[in-house]
Amino acid sequence: MKNETYVISSNEKLARDIWRMQLVGDTSEFGNPGQFVNIALAGNYLRRPISVCDYDANSFTIIYKVVGEGTEKMSRMERGMRIDALTGLGNGFDTELCPKECTVVGGGVGVPPMYALTRKLVKEGHTVRVILGFNSAEDVFYEDQFRDLGCEVTVTTVDGSYGEKGFVTDAMEEGTYALACGPKPMLQAVFAKSSDGQFSMEERMGCGFGACMGCTCQTNDGPRRVCKDGPVFEKGAVAW
Amino acid sequence: MVNTKIMLNGIEIDNPVIPASGTFAFGYEFAPMYDLDILGSMSLKGTTAQARFGNPTPRIAETPSGMLNSVGLQNPGVDAVIREELPKLEKVFHKKAVANISGFSVEEYVECAEKFDACDAIGWLEINISCPNVHGGGMSFGTDPCEAAKVTAAVKKAVKKPVWIKLTPNVTDIAQVAKACEEEGADAVSMINTILGMRIDPKTRKPILANTMGGLSGPAVFPVALRMVWQVFEKISIPIVGMGGVASARDVIEMMLAGATAVQVGAANLVDPWACEKIIRDLPRVMEELKIENLSDIIGGAH
Numbered sequence: 001m002k003n004e005t006y007v008i009s010s011n012e013k014l015a016r017d018i019w020r021m022q023l024v025g026d027t028s029e030f031g032n033p034g035q036f037v038n039i040a041l042a043g044n045y046l047r048r049p050i051s052v053c054d055y056d057a058n059s060f061t062i063i064y065k066v067v068g069e070g071t072e073k074m075s076r077m078e079r080g081m082r083i084d085a086l087t088g089l090g091n092g093f094d095t096e097l098c099p100k101e102c103t104v105v106g107g108g109v110g111v112p113p114m115y116a117l118t119r120k121l122v123k124e125g126h127t128v129r130v131i132l133g134f135n136s137a138e139d140v141f142y143e144d145q146f147r148d149l150g151c152e153v154t155v156t157t158v159d160g161s162y163g164e165k166g167f168v169t170d171a172m173e174e175g176t177y178a179l180a181c182g183p184k185p186m187l188q189a190v191f192a193k194s195s196d197g198q199f200s201m202e203e204r205m206g207c208g209f210g211a212c213m214g215c216t217c218q219t220n221d222g223p224r225r226v227c228k229d230g231p232v233f234e235k236g237a238v239a240w
Numbered sequence: 241m242v243n244t245k246i247m248l249n250g251i252e253i254d255n256p257v258i259p260a261s262g263t264f265a266f267g268y269e270f271a272p273m274y275d276l277d278i279l280g281s282m283s284l285k286g287t288t289a290q291a292r293f294g295n296p297t298p299r300i301a302e303t304p305s306g307m308l309n310s311v312g313l314q315n316p317g318v319d320a321v322i323r324e325e326l327p328k329l330e331k332v333f334h335k336k337a338v339a340n341i342s343g344f345s346v347e348e349y350v351e352c353a354e355k356f357d358a359c360d361a362i363g364w365l366e367i368n369i370s371c372p373n374v375h376g377g378g379m380s381f382g383t384d385p386c387e388a389a390k391v392t393a394a395v396k397k398a399v400k401k402p403v404w405i406k407l408t409p410n411v412t413d414i415a416q417v418a419k420a421c422e423e424e425g426a427d428a429v430s431m432i433n434t435i436l437g438m439r440i441d442p443k444t445r446k447p448i449l450a451n452t453m454g455g456l457s458g459p460a461v462f463p464v465a466l467r468m469v470w471q472v473f474e475k476i477s478i479p480i481v482g483m484g485g486v487a488s489a490r491d492v493i494e495m496m497l498a499g500a501t502a503v504q505v506g507a508a509n510l511v512d513p514w515a516c517e518k519i520i521r522d523l524p525r526v527m528e529e530l531k532i533e534n535l536s537d538i539i540g541g542a543h
Contacts, residue, residue, distance in 0.1 A: 001272070001513070045307055045459075045507075045511065046511065205300060206300040206307065207510035207511070207513070209513060210265060211265045211270070211509060211513070212262065212300070212510050213285070213294065214299055214300035215297065215300070216293070216294065216314055223293050223314060
């Protein structure tokens with residue numbers, strides 16, 4: 001973990017309530033895809049944990065949904081402004097555990113961390129099938145970016161206004177190795193249909209680095225902190 | 241050269257800064273961030289006789305200048321703490337730590353206290369009779385002076401190490417509870433635990449915390465904590481370990497002027513994992529600025 005200051009290089013709206021922010025600064029602590037940063041905002045006591053969508057040697061991208069006061073404040077931040085963040089948090093996805101063929105599933109605001117993951121999987125020679133689920137056409141983002149990685153991409157919308165109508169699991173093959181991030185009901189459905197896989201959990205956090213025990217979840221290995229022992233858990237450990 | 245050393249129940253500590261229980265896990269989590277040996281001591285995660293998962297999530301909520309938690313004493317149980325956590329801590333922290341103990345009966349407090357009393361790594365026993373997040377124990381001992389006295393007497397009888405009683409602010413007269421603990425032989429009181437509070441999400445129209453209520457901490461509670469330390473200092477003669485929203489070297493000095501001998505830092509660790517290191521680094525500079533030569537000289541200095 002590191003505490004660094006970043007300069008915003010862009011902050012733009014991608015879809016309904018969905019924003020992308022690019023930040024420049026020290027990314028030396030960034031490891032596996034699926035990790036997150038914890039952002040300090042002036043006027044808010046607690047930091048905001050946001051998953052990393054992508055990063056390189058001196059910049060990174062986050063995609064966030066405006067859901068409350070803090071993320072609304074973020075959406076009003078402009079290029080050139082500075083942000084304080086704790087970086088290199090969480091375990092992230094372990095691509096070494098993945099078989100040659102696997103399915104990446106992202107739902108809504110769970111889509112962003114799957115981008116860096118998919119890029120890594122493709123680079124390591126995996127055949128990746130991507131399924132992105134949204135509520136409606138106006139919520140869809142990053143379909144082209146995933147396709148540009150050279151993957152087969154299926155988009156589903158609940159109301160059928162874009163892509164295939166239905167849930168991500170309607171487009172998912174039974175018995176596949178799944179890597180998933182999204183709302184809990186989606187994770188549970190993917191869990192049920194997968195042979196094995198890794199699942200990124202979400203929980204309201206206090207510190208984001210394992211000190212406060214605020215975000216603990218029950219697993220088959222006992223209580224685990226989503227922020228420090230997760231957020232990614234192997235299928236065998238997940239207890240709903 | 242200023243002197244930050246403090247005597248706490250006959251044990252000299254390098255400075256009065258102690259990370260508070262529940263914000264520092266079992267200490268070793270912070271070892272990659274800075275040298276833990278710069279701390280005065282540290283208070284470990286609240287421990288009970290049996291392992292506890294704690295309350296359902298969500299158990300964290302934000303507030304203006306603070307936060308609510310309803311963690312509910314998640315811990316692996318006293319035996320696992322001594323067997324697995326303390327050895328990990330001893331590798332990275334070479335001073336005496338504070339064991340923080342909770343229970344649901346007088347017997348449970350005594351059982352845990354006896355076990356920690358036998359540990360070399362532990363210098364003090366902090367008896368938490370003030371957890372607002374568990375039922376049928378914790379705070380119910382801290383809101384009644386008679387119950388507080390019973391726990392204090394039973395633990396004191398069973399152990400050799402100095403015993404602190406951690407007090408709740410959720411009472412009408414905290415000095416009365418402090419006095420009852422002093423009369424039964426408590427070596428210090430630590431105060432304050434969190435203030436009971438809640439938040440409601442207007443969108444769902446439901447409490448944010450799954451447990452409905454939780455304990456408020458952070459800078460929001462500092463003036464309340466300071467006031468209570470002041471009041472208790474007027475009524476007892478054993479040391480006070482002051483805490484509640486402390487986030488800077490100046491806050492430490494203010495807390496000591498109100499009557500604290502040592503000061504715990506809680507929620508600040510959660511938003512800035514280097515908070516205690518910064519406070520300890522700042523302390524000599526702020527002392528010089530305020531013309532304080534010996535930090536121990538200012539204890540209760542505002543009275």
